Amino acid sequence: MxxxxxxxxxxxxxxxxxxxLALREQEVQFxxxxxxxxRPQRxxxxxxxxxxxxxxxxxxxxEGDIIIFDSLAIMEYANDIGSGELLPQDPLMRARARAMLSWQHSGLSGLCPRLSFESAFYPDKRLMTPEEEMDAERLFAAWEGELEQSGGPYLMGALSLADLAFVPTVIRIFSHAPNLQPWPLTKQWIDRLLARDSVKEWMSEATELPPVVLSDYR
Ligand SMILES: N[C@@H](CCC(=O)N[C@@H](CS)C(=O)NCC(=O)O)C(=O)O
Incomplete structure (x- = not known):
């Protein structure tokens, strides 16, 4: 097929x-x-x-003659046809992972539209605004709490879809050099995520592309 x-x-x-990322992490061939x-090919x-x-x-x-649309459905499908280990087996932790995934999938915070993923690749970054810093701190506090509770190294303990879903958000914030000193577990988690082969593969191709300049980045 x-x-x-x-x-x-x-x-x-x-x-x-x-x-x-979910397909790559599950070593699904595609x-x-x-x-x-x-534009203009839009x-x-x-x-x-x-x-x-x-x-x-x-x-x-x-998938053959079946179409699966929406990133979350594809992520769950990758897990289902892969090892199944990207969602915790324990029902409570699984629900917790799904809560994080749903939070991300339904908008997460006002930060993402303002601090676009495209901007992570700009050679000259602007400073984060105080509002963006507050939004970022809210996310850092949530991640830090999750890592504290699970004991790490990932949000739910083992790597899960929740970690993968946050990768683009992590990249857009991290590239703007936030102060991560108060969030040591989050800093280690970010380093760990960015060092994964899957993330490095996507990012090495992304950094080769000419930056997509968005006029509202100011
Ligand atoms: N909820 C969808 C969102 C997908 C989405 O918005 N994709 C953007 C590209 S990143 C898109 O194709 N937008 C169509 C458009 O600009 O009309 C998902 O998770 O797959």
Missing amino acids: SRVLYSGTKNASTWAFRAW EEVVVDIR FQNLQRIGELSPARSVPVLE
């Missing part, structure tokens, strides 16, 4: 990044088709994706 991931531009598409949804490419998926967005996983 053929398996194709319609993915996104590596220095722009956070949703595709999450799905791709063919990757990068779909660039920026409408042509979105139309192509719309022929596959009612959501008309990337990522989309084409």
